[in-house]
Amino acid sequence: MRMFRKRLMMLLSVFLAFLGLNAHTVFADSGKELTNVITDIAIWDTSNGRYATQSGGVYQLTENVSYSFEVDFDLSAYDGNLANGDYFTFTIPEPFTVASTSFELTDEESGVAVGEAVVTSNGEGLGATVTITLKNLEEYLEKTGGTEVQGVQGTFYTNFSVTEVITEETVTFDTTETTDTITHTIKVSERTSTDYSSVIGKTNFSKING
Structure with missing residues (x-):
């Protein structure tokens, strides 16, 4: 069971763990795609700092309110080959609306930007693609005393909303990206005049520990 997190999320935030072991890692300018590395996807209620409400396995969402996908990933299948x-x-599939954005992912301990996240929107209600690219790994290992990037796993968040009322809809995430088939069923209700969730303070941060 996931631990309850008392924190607010906005846009995209990542936690990565890098362990330095014995074999040497080769660093290249062009990279390969890492497939089937997403292990879980949940919906985080950004405004209220908790997981989105579910009833009977159906996420209860409100139109035009900010939520985040909480995405767990594990790159251990590529140990020694990163x-x-x-x-x-x-x-991110339809019917989710996601804004385009990009930023560096900086390891707090070493101060090295070890990755870059790029979110590319497909338009309102058309989803998006989030691409996370590793970089500066040799600098990271030099500063931390490691020789191989291994045991990379963590969680990132990407912000979204739904701009239409939906009675019930099931979405399936790309199975080439996930370790198992992951589906979500959502219900999106009309936003009422007493819903102030969009003006509640939010915190955006990127955290990378090594």
Whole structure:
């Protein structure tokens, strides 16, 4: 069971763990796609700092309110075979609306930007693609004393909303990106005049520990 997180999320935030072991890692300018690395996807209520409400396994959402996908990933299948430019994607399907954005992912301990996240919107209600690309791994290992990038796993968040009322809809995420088939059933209700969730303060941060 996931631990309850008392924190607010906005846009996209990532936690990565890098362990330095014995074998040497080769770093290349161009990278390979890392497939089937997403292990779980949940919906986070950004405004209220908790997981979105579910009833009978159906996420109860409100139109035009900010939520985030909480995406767990594990790159351990590529231990000892990670290089600069390696990347993985998270495809967000319809009917979700996602804004385009990009930023560096900086390891707090070493201060090295070890990755870059790029969110590419497909338009209102048409989903998006999130691409996370590894970089500066040799600098990271030099500063931390490691020789191999291994045990990379963590969680990232990407912000979204739904701009239409939906009685019930089931979405399936790209099975080339996930370790198992992941589906979500959502119900989107009309926003009422007493719903102030869009003006509640939010915090955006990127955290990478190594």
